[in-house]
Amino acid sequence: MSQGAAALPGDPPGGRRAVAVWGLGVGVYFVAIIFRTSLGVAGIDAAERFHINASALSTFSILQLLVYAGMQIPVGLMIDRLGTKKVLALGAVLFTAGQLAFALSHAYGTALASRALLGCGDAMTFISVLRLGARWFPARRGPMIAQVAALFGMAGNLVSTMVLARLLHGAGWTATFGGSAAAGVLVLLLTLLFLKDHPEGHEPPPTAHAAGGKGFVRRQVARAWREPGTRLGMWVHFTTQFPAMVFLLLWGMPFLVEAEGLPQETAGLLLTVVVLSNMAVGLVYGQIIARHHAARLPLALGTVGATALLWAAVAGWPGAHAPMWLLVTECVVLGACGPASMIGFDFARPANPPERQGTASGIVNMGGFIASITTLLAVGLLLDATGDDYRLAFCSVFVLEALGLSQILRLRTRAQRREQERVVASRVETVHVPAVSPGSTA
Template identity: 25%
Template structure:
C-alpha cells in the first residue's frame, strides 16, 4: 500500500471510529442517567425502590437478550448495519421515554433503548478487531471504554447541572433525536472492513466467507471453557459497578448523608472517570507486558476491597467517599482485559459471538442486581414514606452493599481460574503447531 493510500485509509478509519464512538458515548449516557433523576421518577410514577429498579433494568433485560443475536449478526453481517439500525431504534425508545405518561410506557421506552443499544458495543468491538492491529487491541479497547465513560460521566455531574434548567423529559427527547441522526450517518458512512473501501490491510482480521452454520459456531463458543471464568470475574467487577452507579450510587448519598443530587453525582462521576482512565492504562499495560491474567486478578481483588470498604469502613461524604467510589470504578476497568482474553481464546470468525456472550452475562447480572438491591432495601425498611416516596437509611443500603461484596468475592475466586492467553501469542503458536502437524 503506497503512502497516499495509507493516509486515505487512516482518515476513513478514524472518521468511522468517531461516528461509532459518538453513539457509544450516547449509549453510556442513557444507561446511567436515571440515577441522577431517580427521585423524580419515583415521585412522578409513585414507585417503590424495587419498581424503580425494575423499570431501569428494562434497559439491561433487552440489552442482555439481544447480545448473542447481535454477536451472530456482527460476525455474519458486520457492524455497519447492526449499529446503524440499532441507533435508530434506541433513539425511538428515548423519544417514547421522554413523552411517556405512565409507568408502563416509560418502561417500554427504556426497553427499546436497551434493544437498540444492544448492538452498539459488540459492533464497535468487532469494528476494532477488523480495523486495528491485534497488538494494539487492548489499548484501542481501553480508549473505546474511556470515551464511552465520558458519556457516562456526562450522565452524572453535568446532567445534574443540566436538570437545574431542563427536565429529564427534555433531555431524553434531545438524546433521541441525536441517536436517530447518528444511526443514519453510521449506516451511510461506516464500512465493515478495509476491503470494503478498496484496501487490503494485513493487520485486520480476515473476513473470508464463513460457511459454517451459526448455531454450530455458537455452541462452540458456549463450550469454550476459558470463557466462563472471565464472565464470572467480570460480573464481580463490572456488573456490580454498573448496577450501582447506574441507579443506587446517587440515592445512597442523598438519603444517607443529605447531599444534594448535584453533590452526590460528583461521586459517581469520580467512579466513572476512574473507570475510564484505568481502562486505557490497563489496556496499554497489558499489551506492553504481554500478559492478561495478572491484570484480571488484581482488578478482582481491588473490587473486593472497594465494596468491603463501602460496607464496613467508617467512611463519610468527602475524600473517603470519593476514594471508595473511585476504587470500585477503577476495578471495573478489568473489562478491557477480559474482552481481550475472550477475543484471543477463540477463532476470529466467532469473536463477535464470544464477546457477546460475556457482555450478555455481565448485563444480565446488572439487570438482576438493580431490582434485587431495591428489593433488599424494601424488605429491610419499615415502609416509611414521604410524599409517596420510600425513605431509606444507610443501614438499609448496607444490606445491598453486602450483596455487592459477596458477588465481587465470587468474581475474585473465578479470576484465579482465568486462562493466560499471552496477548494471543500462545494461541497462534498452538495453531501453527496444528498446521505444521
C-alpha cells in the same frame, strides 16, 4: 510484539481512515451510553414522576439490562452474519426511539417499555465497536483500542452526570430526555452515510457470511463456549463490571443523597469522580496489557480485591455517615471496574477465530450485565425489606463477587494452557508461510 507479527497477512493497516471509521462507531456507542446512564441521574425524579417505590424503580434498570444481556449472543451472531454497519444502524434506531418514548411517558408501564426498547438498541453498540476495531486495526492494538472505546463510553456517562443532571432540574423531564434523542438521529445519519465494515482488501472470508444452515447458530455458540478463554472472559467481566454499573446506573445517587446525607450536587460530583477515574484507569490498563499480556489476570483480580475492600469499608463504617475521603476513595476505586471488565474480551479474543469474534464477545459481555441485573434487583428488594438500609442492601455485592472469583480461579489455568497451545500452533504454521522478499518491509 515483533515486527513480523505486525505484518502478518490479513492484518489490517490502521491509519487515519481507520481512526475516522472506528471513531464513528465509537460515537454511536457514546450516545448509547448517554441514554443508558441517563436514568442514573434521574432516579429520584423518576420515582416522583411515576409514583413508585425502590423495587419498582430498580425494575427500570433491571429490565433495560435484562434486554441488553439477553440480546448479546443474538447480536454477536448478527454481527458475524450481517456486518457492523447494519447492526449499528439498527441499534441507533432502537435506542433513539426508546429515549424519545421515555421522554414522553407519563405512565409507569409505558416508561418500562421505553427502557426495554432502549436496552435492545444499546445492546447492539459495544460488540459492534469491538468488531469494527478488529477489522480496521492490527491485532496488537486490540487491548488499547478496546479500552479507548470504553473510555469514550464513559465520556457519555460523564455527559449524563454533568450535563443531563443540570438540564433535568432546569428544563424538565420531557425537554431533557426528548432533546437528547436528537443525538441519536445524528449518529444514525452519519453511520448510514460514512461507516464501512472493513478496509478495502481486508474482506472477511466468504464462509463468515455464507456459513448459514440450520445449525449455524448452535455451532457458533457451542464452539465459542467450549473455549476456556471465552468462559474465563465472561467470568472476569461478570466479577469486575457490576459494582460500578449498579452505582452509576441507579443506586449511587439515592445512596449518596438519602443514606449519606449529601446534597444532590455533591453526589453528582462523586459520580463524576467514578467516570473520570474510569477514563484514566482505562488508558493505564490498556497500555499495561498491550505491553505485558500476562498482566491481564493480576489486574482483574487486583481490581476485584480493591473494590471489595472499599465497599466493605463504606458499608461497615461505624458512624451514621461515611467520611468524605472514604466516599471519594471508593468512587476512585469503582472507576477501575469498567477497565477491568474489558480484560474479559482480551481472554476471549485470542481464543476464537475472526468469524466467531462477535459471538464470543457477546458471551463475554453477558457476564457483567447478568451480575448487574441480579444486584440491582437484590438491592431494591433489600431496601424495601429493611426500610431503606442502603449499607445492608449493598452487601449483596459480596455474594456476586465471591461467585465470580471462584469461577475465575477455576478456569484460569485451563484458559492459559489453551492459549499457549494456540500460540505454539500459530508459530508452527508461520514457519510454512513463504518468507517476504528481501526488498519488502515487515
